[in-house]
Amino acid sequence: MSQTVDRALSILPLLAEGPADLGQVADRLGVHKSTALRLLRTLHEHGLVHRQSDQRYRLGARLFALAQQAVESLDVREIAHPHLVALNEKCGHTVHLAVHEENEVLYIDKVESRYPVRMYSRIGKPVAITVAAVAKLLLADLPEPERRALAVKLDYPRYTARSTPDATAFLAELAKVREQGWATDLGGHEESINCVGAPVRGVDGRVVAAMSVSAPNVVVTADELLALLPLVRRTADAISREYSGQTPAKETE
Amino acid sequence: MSQTVDRALSILPLLAEGPADLGQVADRLGVHKSTALRLLRTLHEHGLVHRQSDQRYRLGARLFALAQQAVESLDVREIAHPHLVALNEKCGHTVHLAVHEENEVLYIDKVESRYPVRMYSRIGKPVAITVAAVAKLLLADLPEPERRALAVKLDYPRYTARSTPDATAFLAELAKVREQGWATDLGGHEESINCVGAPVRGVDGRVVAAMSVSAPNVVVTADELLALLPLVRRTADAISREYSGQTPAKETE
DNA sequence: AAGTCGTGTTGCATTCCTTGCAACAGTCAT
């Protein structure tokens, strides 16, 4: 749309391949050296481009600063909320969104079930970290040593007969979750309540949040709930895509 | 230098603060909405800007991709080499550059001493990980659990009486190194050889490489070598700055 | 339902900004 800007921005991917000098940039842009010079200067003033000691140009530090600032200002909850609502409208059950912070897993959003049931969860409240599906998803993504360090530090309360009993079992469960890309809690916290969950990933592939659908088995059986898994995963993936700023199909055209 | 590009690039830091709609962007740029629209469109085509579901604009995924590709294409050794040579010319001793990879620490560059001595090191060769100054620097930067996991897995050969004896001592040494920002190896590998080293950091502050100066004490005493510390640190910092694309003083003007 | 505000979007004429050229200034090798 804007020729000048278009040309200037085309320099960035070019430099991402590696440092280049003025002539190379001008050639690959198909413009005169002086034109390339002025574009590079403008990019340089904004810190997007850095001139190294051999006079060649590379991408500059500002780019990293921008990228970092962008992720920090991103609010998963804001982006995820409409998706959670849509999911709730499709299946009717309680939908949770949670994040991992300081050795705790916290609910940061919740859409209530449309069935007349209550669940003991509250936004801002730490979840039962050893059994909840969202906790498993978030912790499964940690590097192995951190995962292990955390697992041995935790208490393993026996909420029910199906609660995770100890660190060994927990680590095994996390490995499974990491492998399959989704998690469940089948009566591990409250005997009659089941959950299925899936991870939300950031642009670097790391898990930044986790969502789950919960329902008491007086409403649906565990098997029926598990049938929702594809839908849950698709929702989580949609959130991931939007969160990481990728438009589903447009990106590569 | 180029008004159009200048305006377009000014949008990026603006969006880094958080999502904004067309009107806000136009206002803060001091241009007509239609102008802002066309600039945003161009940025969008290049993927630097992403349009979220509520029509507001944010920074896009391409920015992250570019930043990542840029760091991958960066070669520490290439950037560091002239600095290593300069350091060698100033002090005359052997200078090493090393990186951490797969639970090993490898020398990736070396400038030979100008004194007639030999050192048993070779580019590409794993270093004595429990005693070398460069190893301490690289491992000290790991997250605590990984550091501990690695420390207990290592063997602690007694090269000399001053070699690190066990994991406990090693972890204590790493904590000290992490704290002070530099490291030494005083006869821990070979009785008569001392080293001082300092870390090279990337744009995110993490240690990406480590450099050291080594000399046998038949040439200089440990104290004399330690007197070089400020020089070594300054060199490492210079490499860090150049590697992370920050121009020393210009950046904040 | 009509009306109104608030968005984002498009065509178009004017004008200013970008462009390529050619000449210049360095640096390095021959």
Next chain:
DNA sequence: ATGACTGTTGCAAGGAATGCAACACGACTT
């Protein structure tokens, strides 16, 4: 010294970006 190579600057001409005004669309209010 001389040549070839880089990066750099002034200038005129043309084209591209700009702001305007009008339009389209949806969300609210009345």
